[in-house]
Structures are given as structure tokens and as C-alpha cells.
Amino acid sequence: MTVSGVLGALLLTSCSLIGTGDDDSAADPSTGTSGGTVTGGPVVLVTHDSFSLPKKLVKQFEADTGYELELRSNGDAGSMTSQLVLNVDNPLGDVAFGVDNTFAGRALEAGVFAPYRGEWPAGVEDFALPGDDEGVLTPVDNGDVCVNVDTAWFDEQGLEPPQTLEDLTDPAYEDLFVTSGATTSSPGFAFLLATIAAYGEDWPAYWEDLLDNGAKVVPGWEDAYFVDFTAGGGGARPIVLSYDSSPAFTTTDDGSETTTAALLETCFEQVEYVGVLAGAENPTGAQAVVDWMLTPEVQAALPDSMYVFPVVDGVEMPEAWAEFAPRPEEPLAVDAAEIDENRDAWLTEWQDLVSR
Amino acid sequence: MTSYGGSGAPRLAGLAALAVVPTAVLGVFFVLPVTGMVSRGFVTDGALDLGGVLEVLGRPRTRRVLWFTVWSSAVATTIAVLLGLPAAYATHRLRWPGRRVVRACLLVPFVLPTVVVGVAFRQLLGEAGPLGFLGLDGTARAIIAGLVFFNVAVVVRGVGAAWESLDARPGEAAAALGASPAQVFRTVTWPQLRPAVVSSASVVFLFCATAFGVVLTLGGLRYASVETEIYLLTVQRLDLQAAAALSVVQLLAVTALLLLAARLRAVPDATVTRRAPTPRRPRRADTVPLVLTALVLAFVAMPVLALVTGSLRPDDSWSLEAYRALSGRGSAPGQGGTALLVPVTEALVTSLRTAVDATWMALLLGGLLALLLTRRSRSRTERRVRSVLDGLFMLPLGVSAVTLGFGFLITLDEPPLDLRDSPLLIPLAQALVALPLVVRTLVPVLSGVDDRLRQAAASLGAGPVRALVTVDLPVVWKPLLAAGGFAFAVSLGEFGATSFLARPDDPTLPVVIFRLIGRPGPLNDEMAMAASVVLAGTTALVMLLVERLRVPSVGAL
Numbered sequence: 001m002t003v004s005g006v007l008g009a010l011l012l013t014s015c016s017l018i019g020t021g022d023d024d025s026a027a028d029p030s031t032g033t034s035g036g037t038v039t040g041g042p043v044v045l046v047t048h049d050s051f052s053l054p055k056k057l058v059k060q061f062e063a064d065t066g067y068e069l070e071l072r073s074n075g076d077a078g079s080m081t082s083q084l085v086l087n088v089d090n091p092l093g094d095v096a097f098g099v100d101n102t103f104a105g106r107a108l109e110a111g112v113f114a115p116y117r118g119e120w121p122a123g124v125e126d127f128a129l130p131g132d133d134e135g136v137l138t139p140v141d142n143g144d145v146c147v148n149v150d151t152a153w154f155d156e157q158g159l160e161p162p163q164t165l166e167d168l169t170d171p172a173y174e175d176l177f178v179t180s181g182a183t184t185s186s187p188g189f190a191f192l193l194a195t196i197a198a199y200g201e202d203w204p205a206y207w208e209d210l211l212d213n214g215a216k217v218v219p220g221w222e223d224a225y226f227v228d229f230t231a232g233g234g235g236a237r238p239i240v241l242s243y244d245s246s247p248a249f250t251t252t253d254d255g256s257e258t259t260t261a262a263l264l265e266t267c268f269e270q271v272e273y274v275g276v277l278a279g280a281e282n283p284t285g286a287q288a289v290v291d292w293m294l295t296p297e298v299q300a301a302l303p304d305s306m307y308v309f310p311v312v313d314g315v316e317m318p319e320a321w322a323e324f325a326p327r328p329e330e331p332l333a334v335d336a337a338e339i340d341e342n343r344d345a346w347l348t349e350w351q352d353l354v355s356r
Numbered sequence: 357m358t359s360y361g362g363s364g365a366p367r368l369a370g371l372a373a374l375a376v377v378p379t380a381v382l383g384v385f386f387v388l389p390v391t392g393m394v395s396r397g398f399v400t401d402g403a404l405d406l407g408g409v410l411e412v413l414g415r416p417r418t419r420r421v422l423w424f425t426v427w428s429s430a431v432a433t434t435i436a437v438l439l440g441l442p443a444a445y446a447t448h449r450l451r452w453p454g455r456r457v458v459r460a461c462l463l464v465p466f467v468l469p470t471v472v473v474g475v476a477f478r479q480l481l482g483e484a485g486p487l488g489f490l491g492l493d494g495t496a497r498a499i500i501a502g503l504v505f506f507n508v509a510v511v512v513r514g515v516g517a518a519w520e521s522l523d524a525r526p527g528e529a530a531a532a533l534g535a536s537p538a539q540v541f542r543t544v545t546w547p548q549l550r551p552a553v554v555s556s557a558s559v560v561f562l563f564c565a566t567a568f569g570v571v572l573t574l575g576g577l578r579y580a581s582v583e584t585e586i587y588l589l590t591v592q593r594l595d596l597q598a599a600a601a602l603s604v605v606q607l608l609a610v611t612a613l614l615l616l617a618a619r620l621r622a623v624p625d626a627t628v629t630r631r632a633p634t635p636r637r638p639r640r641a642d643t644v645p646l647v648l649t650a651l652v653l654a655f656v657a658m659p660v661l662a663l664v665t666g667s668l669r670p671d672d673s674w675s676l677e678a679y680r681a682l683s684g685r686g687s688a689p690g691q692g693g694t695a696l697l698v699p700v701t702e703a704l705v706t707s708l709r710t711a712v713d714a715t716w717m718a719l720l721l722g723g724l725l726a727l728l729l730t731r732r733s734r735s736r737t738e739r740r741v742r743s744v745l746d747g748l749f750m751l752p753l754g755v756s757a758v759t760l761g762f763g764f765l766i767t768l769d770e771p772p773l774d775l776r777d778s779p780l781l782i783p784l785a786q787a788l789v790a791l792p793l794v795v796r797t798l799v800p801v802l803s804g805v806d807d808r809l810r811q812a813a814a815s816l817g818a819g820p821v822r823a824l825v826t827v828d829l830p831v832v833w834k835p836l837l838a839a840g841g842f843a844f845a846v847s848l849g850e851f852g853a854t855s856f857l858a859r860p861d862d863p864t865l866p867v868v869i870f871r872l873i874g875r876p877g878p879l880n881d882e883m884a885m886a887a888s889v890v891l892a893g894t895t896a897l898v899m900l901l902v903e904r905l906r907v908p909s910v911g912a913l
Contacts, residue, residue: 049871051860072777073860074765079591083765083856086396086594090769092776106594181577183588218494219572222471222873226881227478233666233881236484344593355578 040066043285044093046084046277048077051098052305053298061292067285077103077186077272084277085110091277095286097140097293101271102189104129104137105340113137113275114283118291123313127271131337137273140293141308144267144331145190147177148246150231150238152259162239164265165198168210175214178228179241182350184219186270191241192350193339194268197332207353217354231260244327245307248320258324269331272308367734374728375745378721384773385784386752389763390603396766397600405597412601418585422605425581428496428571429564432503436560437553439504440511442645443652448516450642451635458653459516460899463509464892465656466845468663469866470506471873472888474573475881476662477502494576502570505659507560508652510793510842514556515549517838518800521831522548524634537641551621551803555796558617562610562753562792568852582606586756603759610754614747621800660892667885678882682890698861700868700887704894707848707865713783714790714847719840721787722794725749727828729795730802749795752788757852760785764857782864785853790843797839801832841902845895865891 051073058069072093074080081103084096088110099107107113108129113136120138127139147168154161162168168177182192192203199206211217216237218224225242228235231250244267250260274293276286292298299310303318309327398404412418447459465473479485481493492498527544535543571581580588582602589599638646667678682700698706729746733739752760764785768775775781805828813823851866858867865887873884 047860049855049858049860049863049867050874055861070777071860073858073863075591075761075856079856082591082594083762086762086766087769092765183592184572184577217577219577220471220874222475222881223478223573226475226873227482228484230484233475233479234484235482236488344595347592351577 041068041282041285042070043067043095043282043289044070044072045289046072046074046080046091046093046096048080048098049073049075050077050306054301054305057297057301060297061289065285065288065292067282067288069289081107084112088112088278091279093277094280094282095274095276095289097272097274097289099137099273099275100186101129101269101273101336102186102193102339104132104273105336105338106343107275108132108136108336109340111278114278114280116276116283116287116290118287118294121294121312124294124311127311129271129273129336131335137275138290138294139271139311140274141299141302141306142269142271142311143308144244144262144269144328145187145194145241146244146262146264146267146328147179147191148229148240148242148260148262150229150240150259151261153230153238161261161263163263165195165206168215168239169206169213171213173213173239175216176237177210177214177239178216178218178224178235178237180221180224181217181219181354183347185221187221187241187243188217189347190268190270192346193334194266194332196346197268197334204349204353207350211353211356243307245303245309245321245325248318248323248325251320251324255320262325262328264326264328267328267331269328269333271311368738371728371731374724378725378728378749379745381721381784382749382752382788384768385764385788386755386760388773389760389767390607390755391763392767393596393759393763394600394603397596397598397603400597408597409601409604412598413605417580418598418602421580421582421585421602424496424579425565425583426609428499428503428579428581429561432500432507432564433557433561435500435504436508436511437557439648439652439655440508440556441515441553442648443508443512444514444516444519446638446642446645446649447512448520449635450638450646452638452646455635456900457896458649459512460896462512462653462656463841463845463899464660464896465506466509466842466849466895468506468660468849468888468892469851469869470502470567470569471573471851471870472663472884473505473659474502474569475873476659476666476885477505477574479666480659480662494574494578496575496579498574499571499579502574503564503567505656506567506570507563508656510560510563511553511556512652513838513842514559514793514797515552517797517835518552518804519549520635520834521801524636548804552800554617554621555800558613558750559753559793559796561613562750565606565610566754566756568757583756583758587758590758590762599759603756606755607751610751611747613754614750618743618747660889663885663892664889667882667889669882678879678886679890681879681883682886698863698868700865700872700883700890703863703865703868704887704890706862707891708894710783710786710864711844711847713780714786715840715843717783717787718790718794718843718846719836722791722798722839722843723836725791725795726798726802727824729799730805732807746795746799750792753792757856761853761856782854782857783847785857786847786850787843789850789853790846793842793846794839797835797842798832801835802828805831837902841899844898844902848891848895 051071062068070093074083074092077098077100080096081099083092084099084107096112108131115134115136117135117138124139127142129137129139149161151161159172162170162173167173179191180188182188195206196203216228218228221242224240226233228237229240230236230238232240242262244262244264247258247260247262251258274290276283276290280286294312296312296315299312299315302308302310303321398406398409400408443462447455447462477498478493480487481490481498482488483493492501522545527540530540530544531537565581566583567581568583568587571579571584582605586599586602586606589595589602668674668676725745729742733742764781765776809827810823813827818826849866851870854864855867855870858864863871869884869887869891872880872887
């Protein structure tokens with residue numbers, strides 16, 4: 001009865017007809033586990049599905065430190081955080097990048113990360129997570145979720161664009177705003193937090209006004225921006241929820257000006273962190289990755305690779321960003337622990353308001 | 357090796373050996389992760405907590421979600437069957453120029469990433485879209501249209517594969533004796549076709565009931581299905597108890613549905629005379645199915661055309677810029693952007709490699725299962741075991757990808773099963789999703805083979821392998837191709853489980869497309885559409901090639 005044996009062998013030697021031979025991923029597990037102060041060997045970076053850095057930088061890191069960087073992606077930032085929490089006793093890797101301030105509370109509460117703080121260049125401290133008393137998370141990048149307007153559309157209509165959250169409930173802007181949902185998209189949740197930061201306990205009343213004024217809520221950022229936004233895909237609404245960097249991508253053909261603008265009084269700041277995972281097999285490698293994320297090379301690559309701003313001071317920005325993506329002075333903020341405590345209640349109430 | 361005509365212990369041992377590989381795979385890659393995930397929700401602080409689970413089920417929102425899932429899936433399934441049957445007939449029984457191309461094209465929606473199709477659909481239906489006046493945006497009707505769009509191919513191919521080789525002579529005889537076409541269909545064709553129709557319908561229902569992207573994108577936030585709710589509860593809120601409660605309800609409902617389907621599928625005598633397919637020229641009476649097929653094609657083509665147009669019109673003027681950019685990494689030229697770790701072209705190669713692996717895995721496991729399920733049972737227990745196995749392998753279709761994906765990570769994390777990093781995980785997960793399609797396509801055909809033919813072959817001295825090759829293979833060849841096509845398409849388009857498991861530096865095309873469309877960037881939207889068009893084109897091409905494969909010289913044996 002050799003059938004099952006043959007089948008088993010077949011299963012184990014997954015053989016594709018189309019092979020490009022890029023199969024050097026399986027790292028040798030025998031290296032790098034022979035004591036406390038090893039260098040070299042694989043280090044596993046758990047991250048979300050928008051992670052991207054130039055291959056050249058990764059190669060350089062490997063050459064400089066002797067570690068092999070293995071990436072493991074686990075869905076979006078929310079899904080990744082949930083999985084880190086669920087696997088806290090047997091971590092998915094050595095180091096995790098991409099937990100942001102809206103999910104950090106959950107990760108800290110569950111003890112996902114181990115303390116580590118390397119050398120922080122100037123500027124990083126400003127983005128440290130309030131309430132991270134053990135010092136487990138290192139800020140890597142930041143970006144603001146802001147309401148954007150199609151300035152070209154408003155010029156054409158001879159209408160003054162809105163400026164504040166309050167303006168969005170003004171009848172002059174009836175049926176003009178589209179946002180993505182707080183339960184289904186990360187910027188949508190950030191916008192909900194912005195309104196909570198601005199209106200405190202009265203945020204449900206604000207949302208009622210907003211919805212009464214014809215605000216449209218769609219599931220994803222891409223639905224709002226590429227379908228309903230006038231400047232994104234030829235939609236019908238000139239006010240959209242997006243990022244403070246978005247105007248850098250709507251420049252005119254000659255690159256002399258941009259046709260959209262972010263409303264800097266409506267912004268909620270998102271900061272992404274990296275941290276060594278508790279119980280990591282390769283803690284020294286993990287620490288090296290944390291330090292690497294703050295190097296000038298990685299920081300400078302962030303805008304083009306992941307559409308976010310660096311946290312280190314004095315990093316040179318791409319031209320379009322420097323010119324067309326001004327940052328808010330004082331973005332709205334909600335404490336990470338408070339978010340963790342109230343997330344369920346807020347989302348439930350918000351969902352009721354929207355599906356009413 | 358035992359022969360099929362053998363008896364007693366050796367025969368049973370042979371059958372058990374056939375079952376062992378598929379069952380082990382299902383146990384490790386489905387039962388284990390799902391129970392692992394569900395038990396996390398049922399146990400609070402080390403004690404079983406059923407009260408909490410019952411509380412979740414009592415919530416009005418839970419009931420609303422369940423009800424919506426059931427009715428929207430039922431309506432979508434009904435429409436898909438009603439539209440799919442005439443199309444299956446026209447594309448498999450009739451001979452007309454271009455029918456192969458049409459057959460291949462009808463399968464295209466199956467692989468398209470729901471996010472992108474959702475956006476394309478909404479650009480048609482949205483406030484400013486050409487069909488905006490219909491007011492469909494964000495309605496349940498839009499969701500149902502989306503579900504039908506994605507699933508009509510299952511009916512066309514599943515039923516078509518069984519219909520193609522039905523012997524036309526009994527029907528012709530009935531017609532010669534004065535039966536009207538309707539009578540022929542009711543009394544001759546339908547009884548032979550029913551198992552295949554029920555099979556396809558149950559698969560479609562399961563696909564609809566676990567649809568994620570379609571419901572979310574097209575329904576907006578007003579509608580929630582069990583699947584979107586499980587995602588929300590698991591990922592956003594980490595409310596494992598509620599998620600587990602819903603997962604269990606989902607499992608129970610799926611089981612009930614499968615029992616019902618098994619009952620509806622059962623016919624007194626499954627034996628069907630089959631011949632090599634001989635499609636004939638359309639007659640006047642075939643106008644109705646042909647027109648309906650054209651309608652289905654138009655319906656399927658609409659969002660695809662919207663995609664093609666969208667991909668060709670960056671900046672409101674026609675250009676191939678988005679396609680040229682596919683070999684790059686996204687974002688604006690000149691800004692040095694690298695939205696992606698790998699060029700789209702490389703992701704396509706990864707997708708194709710994964711799909712090849714997933715296809716052979718699904719065909720191998722599905723083929724073994726189908727063989728096992730269609731051998732004539734010698735006892736009642738044997739029959740029971742068969743029908744339990746049959747149902748068991750349908751379950752992966754009915755379970756949330758989130759539950760499965762998370763379950764993988766929390767259960768397959770220790771030696772000897774530390775598979776979290778295994779490159780086999782993605783094709784295997786995809787093969788599990790495709791497996792029910794393979795089984796459901798093969799079983800109706802294989803069970804139609806008269807067992808006496810195999811016995812005759814055996815008594816003439818043919819070994820089991822030779823009997824298989826001479827008796828079963830010729831009959832099952834076309835359906836096997838159809839099933840392979842399905843598996844390939846499922847794998848190419850799979851996003852749910854893959855997005856949890858794919859390595860960021862080696863993503864599949866749907867993952868890349870999702871990433872492209874999820875961020876600003878002057879060309880990203882168009883590139884996502886262009887990549888979807890490439891995915892669709894590749895699929896259609898592969899389907900066409902697969903259709904051309906013939907069973908190698910059966911007569912020579």
C-alpha cells in the first residue's frame with residue numbers, strides 16, 4: 001500500500017511547474033542560537049500588509065549586522081495586533097513593527113512587548129507613547145488623518161471650503177462629505193477619535209449633526225477616495241477623509257500646485273511603533289532591527305515607501321511632500337489607554353448611529 | 357492492492373488508505389485551527405463559559421446579521437441558478453463559434469479581487485456614476501447583484517460539466533414520441549441533472565454566505581453578514597467569545613444545509629449513460645437559452661469593462677501608463693515611490709506558482725475523495741461514513757476565513773506542527789477552499805458511472821488502476837479539467853486566508869492589488885485596476901488552454 005506514502009512525499013515536495021527558484025527563504029535554524037550574545041542568524045519581523053522598504057536597505061542591514069531579516073505579514077494593523085495578543089505566549093517572531101497609537105493600548109495591556117530602548121535621535125521623543133512606562137515601544141513614523149477638500153472644485157463653485165469639524169455640519173456643505181467607517185477602516189477610526197478628542201462626551205451629538213447634514217459613510221478609505229471624492233475618481237463629493245500627505249499626490253501636470261488641501265484643524269495623529277516581542281528567540285537581533293528603523297536611511301525612505309512621515313528630525317523630505325503636505329501644528333489626540341478601555345463602547349455607539 | 361470488485365477486509369483497508377491523506381490534511385489544516393479558535397472564545401479564565409456565548413446569540417444585532425446572511429445568500433443563489441442553467445446549456449450542449457471563449461470569460465469574475473470589483477461596481481452605481489440614477493449604491497440589491505456576479509460561473513461550469521456528456525438519445529426518443537421540450541426537460545434531463553444542480557447551488561450558497569468584500573464594499577455599513585461580523589469582532593474588538601459564538605452558528609447552519617443538500621441530491625439510481633460530448637448546432641428552440649446567456653455575459657462583462665476603462669484612463673485621457681507601471685512598484689514616476697516591495701509582474705509569477713501548487717493539491721485530494729465517495733457502499737455503516745466524509749470536506753467553504761486564518765496561527769505553532777512559516781501553508785489553505793468545488797464537480801459524474809462496467813473490466817483481468825483509467829477517466833476527464841480550472845481560479849483570486857499568511861516580500865497578486873488601492877498615489881488606483889485586468893486576462897487564457905487538453909489516447913489501452 002504505497003499510495004499514501006507517495007502522496008505524502010508529493011505533498012511535502014510542493015513542486016510548481018513555474019518556478020523562478022527564489023526559494024532561499026528557509027533560513028538555517030542551526031545558526032545563531034548558541035548562547036546569550038549571539039549575532040547573526042534569522043530575525044523575524046512581524047508587520048502589517050502595508051509594510052514596504054527598499055530591498056537595498058534590507059540587504060545593507062543584513063550585511064552590516066549579520067542577521068537575516070525575515071518578514072512575516074499578518075493582515076492590517078488591527079489584525080496584526082490581535083494576532084500578537086493571541087500568540088503572546090508563543091510569539092510570531094522576534095520584533096513587531098506597525099502597532100499604532102490606536103491599537104498600542106491593547107498590545108501593552110496584554111504584555112506583547114519586552115522593554116528595550118536604544119539611542120533615540122533628536123525628535124523621536126516627541127512621539128513616544130504616553131503611558132508606555134516600561135519603555136517597550138519605539139516610534140518609527142507618523143502621519144495625520146485629516147479631512148481633505150477638492151480646492152479646485154470649491155474654486156469652480158465659488159464656494160469657500162470648510163475649515164473645521166464644526167463647518168462640516170454647516171448646511172452650506174450639505175451632502176458634500178464622504179468618510180470611511182470607524183469599524184471597517186483605520187483612518188475611519190482615527191476620524192472618530194478626532195471627533196471624540198474635539199467634542200468629548202458630546203461626540204454622538206456631533207455625529208448626528210454630521211449625518212443629518214448628509215455625510216456619507218463608506219467602508220474603506222479606497223471607497224471614499226477613489227469612488228466618491230471628486231478629485232479621486234470622478235465622484236460627487238468634494239470633501240473626503242484622507243491623510244495630510246494626500247495633497248502631495250494631486251499635483252497638476254507641471255507639478256506647480258496641488259488641487260486638494262488637508263484641513264489642518266481636523267487631524268488626528270497616528271504614530272506607528274516598533275518593539276521587541278516578549279519571549280523572542282533572537283532578542284539581540286530584534287533590538288538591532290529596532291535601532292535600524294531609526295537610522296537616517298530608513299527614516300528617509302519612509303515617505304516614498306509607506307506614505308508616512310519620519311519621526312527623526314532633519315530628514316530630507318521628497319519635494320512634493322515638502323511643498324504640498326503641510327503638517328498640523330497641534331493634531332487632535334486621545335490617550336492610548338483610554339482608547340483601549342473604550343473602543344468597544346465607542347464603536348458600538350458609532351455603529352448604532354450610522355446604521356440608524 | 358485490492359481490486360474494486362474485491363470483498364471484505366482488504367477492500368475496506370483499500371478504501372481507508374484512500375481516505376487517510378485527505379482526512380489527515382483536513383484534520384490538521386481545518387479541524388484543529390477552527391476548534392482552537394472557537395475554544396478560545398468558549399473558555400473564560402480557564403472555565404467553560406456557555407452563558408456568555410448564549411448572551412451573544414440573544415443580541416438583536418446578532419439575529420439581524422444572521423437573518424441578513426441567510427436571506428441575501430438564498431436570493432443570490434436562486435438567481436445564480438436561474439441564470440446559470442440556461443448558460444450552462446448554451447455553452448456546453450450547443451456548438452457555436454466562440455463558445456469556448458465565452459466559457460472561459462464567464463469564469464473571470466471568480467478570480468477578480470472583490471475590493472477592486474467593488475470599486476469598479478461602485479464607480480458605475482455611485483452618485484456620479486453612469487448608473488447612479490438607479491439608486492442602487494449601498495443597497496441590499498447591489499450586494500445581491502455582486503454575489504450573483506461572482507458566483508454564476510460556479511453554476512455554469514458545475515452543471516455544464518455534468519450536462520455536457522449526458523446521452524442525448526433518451527431525450528430525443530422522448531421527443532420523437534411526442535414529448536414537448538419542457539416535458540423532455542422535466543422527465544428526462546432534470547432527474548439526471550438534479551444532483552449536479554443541487555451540488556452547485558449548495559456551493560454557491562456557501563460562497564455567498566461567507567462573502568466578505570462584496571457585502572462590505574457594495575452594502576456600505578448598513579448591512580452586515582456573519583462573515584463581516586466575525587471579522588469585526590475578531591480583528592477590531594478581539595471579542596473572541598462573540599466571534600466564537602457566531603462561528604459555531606455558522607458551522608451548525610452549514611451542516612444543516614449540507615444535510616439538506618445531500619437529501620435533495622440523492623436520486624434512486626445515480627447511474628447515467630454518458631457519451632463523449634457531442635454539442636450540436638443551435639435550433640430555433642434554443643433562442644431563449646442563447647439570449648439568456650448573452651444577458652449573463654453582458655452582466656458579467658459590465659463591471660469588467662468598467663475595470664478595463666478605469667485602468668486605461670488615468671487623468672481622464674486614454675493611455676497605457678498604468679500597464680507600463682505594472683513592472684514598477686507603484687506610486688508616481690519621478691517621486692521615486694516604492695509603494696510595493698515587489699513589482700506587480702513578480703507578484704503575478706508568485707500567484708501563478710501558488711496556483712499551480714494549490715491546483716494539484718486540490719485535484720489530488722479531491723480526486724481521492726471523489727473516488728472514495730462514489731464507490732458503491734456494501735453496508736449501511738459504510739454508506740454513513742461516506743456521507744459524513746462528504747459533508748466534512750464541504751465545511752471549509754462555510755467557515756470564516758478569519759477564524760481559519762487566526763486559528764492557523766494559534767494552533768500550528770509548535771513542533772511537530774510549527775507550520776506558521778511553511779511555504780506550503782498558502783497553497784494548502786487555498787486548496788482547502790477549492791476542494792469542495794473539485795469534489796462537487798467530480799462526484800455527480802463519477803457516481804453516474806455504472807459500477808458493472810468496473811466489474812466487467814475487473815473480470816476481464818484489468819487491475820484497479822487500469823479499470824480506473826479505462827472506465828472512469830474518460831468519463832471524468834472533462835469534469836476533471838473543469839475542476840482543475842476552478843481550483844486554479846480559486847487560488848488565483850483567493851484573498852481572505854492569503855492576506856493573513858502571505859509574506860510581505862513575496863505577495864500574491866490580489867494582495868498587491870489590495871495594497872495598491874488602499875493608499876493614495878497618482879497612479880495607484882489605475883494600477884490596481886490594470887493589475888486586476890491582467891489577473892482576469894491570465895485566468896481566461898489559462899481556462900482556454902485547459903479546455904484544449906484532451907484525454908490522452910484512451911482507446912489505445
